[in-house]
Amino acid sequence: MDSTEEGDRGAAGISVDELHKFFENQALQTRKLRRFLYRKVGLTRQRKVLDAGCGTGVITSELSEAAGGAVVGVDRKNELIEFAMRSFPGVDFITADCGSLPFQSDSFDLVVSHFFLMWADNPHEVTREFFRILKPGGIFVACAEPDYGGRVEHPENPEFSDALRSSLEVKGADTRIGRKLGSILEAAGLGSEVGISSNLIAGGELLREYEANRLLYKHDLRAVLDKTSTDRILRIERAQIERGKILTVPIFWAVGRKPV
Numbered sequence: 001m002d003s004t005e006e007g008d009r010g011a012a013g014i015s016v017d018e019l020h021k022f023f024e025n026q027a028l029q030t031r032k033l034r035r036f037l038y039r040k041v042g043l044t045r046q047r048k049v050l051d052a053g054c055g056t057g058v059i060t061s062e063l064s065e066a067a068g069g070a071v072v073g074v075d076r077k078n079e080l081i082e083f084a085m086r087s088f089p090g091v092d093f094i095t096a097d098c099g100s101l102p103f104q105s106d107s108f109d110l111v112v113s114h115f116f117l118m119w120a121d122n123p124h125e126v127t128r129e130f131f132r133i134l135k136p137g138g139i140f141v142a143c144a145e146p147d148y149g150g151r152v153e154h155p156e157n158p159e160f161s162d163a164l165r166s167s168l169e170v171k172g173a174d175t176r177i178g179r180k181l182g183s184i185l186e187a188a189g190l191g192s193e194v195g196i197s198s199n200l201i202a203g204g205e206l207l208r209e210y211e212a213n214r215l216l217y218k219h220d221l222r223a224v225l226d227k228t229s230t231d232r233i234l235r236i237e238r239a240q241i242e243r244g245k246i247l248t249v250p251i252f253w254a255v256g257r258k259p260v
């Protein structure tokens with residue numbers, strides 16, 4: 001399981017199309033968790049829904065099929081919003097920063113995010129903004145935020161896991177956002193329920209995930225390692241996977257409600 005911030009990579013040679021494939025693959029990994037959370041927040045009854053930090057619109061399009069009303073996806077990266085508009089023509093998207101949303105206070109029933117808070121420069125600020133735009137009784141659900149501090153693997157490849165974490169941090173990610181979710185929602189006034197989903201990935205599934213992410217790993221690792229080291233630790237990782245490696249990274253979720 002990995003997560004990516006697209007802007008830097010886009011600029012440095014990873015196409016938006018490749019990022020979209022990455023986001024689709026990432027969404028596959030959390031499909032069951034989202035189904036559980038959508039039921040929990042009554043998605044089919046929600047009439048005005050925001051997908052915060054929507055990227056290329058993978059989750060927005062899913063929400064627009066399942067929600068009981070209008071869905072809008074918001075991302076600060078215009079090239080991703082343009083891609084989303086082309087890919088999902090029936091869905092509403094706008095380019096905006098979630099720290100300062102162009103929406104009236106008390107106007108949304110549900111705000112959804114997926115692998116977003118780890119990339120927000122100020123997760124407290126955006127969560128306070130979600131509180132502002134939610135109607136009294138409205139819900140914020142942070143569907144999936146990883147915590148790399150809880151990564152467990154066997155056999156270990158610390159050079160790879162440390163470099164991957166560092167490369168995400170260099171790009172601005174909070175790789176320990178998972179454990180902070182509850183306190184962030186509480187601080188914004190959204191009393192919260194927090195949970196963890198922990199997939200054990202192994203065998204063919206881990207190999208598929210490795211292959212799907214290899215280009216991005218390679219690209220990310222080059223931000224903190226030279227080419228020889230990058231190639232070497234990726235070779236070690238692949239060999240470990242072929243010999244039956246197991247891996248899990250905890251994915252936290254949180255649901256908060258604005259008081260009536």
Ligand SMILES: C[S@@+](CC[C@H](N)C(=O)[O-])C[C@H]1O[C@@H](n2cnc3c(N)ncnc32)[C@H](O)[C@@H]1O
Nearest residue numbers: 004023053054055075076077097098114119120
């Ligand atoms: C890892 S991507 C996730 C995309 C999408 N939620 C998904 O799961 O496919 C994180 C997204 O958050 C966006 N983002 C980060 N900070 C933001 C902010 N303050 N306002 C709007 N979008 C933001 C990034 O541009 C990026 O597209």
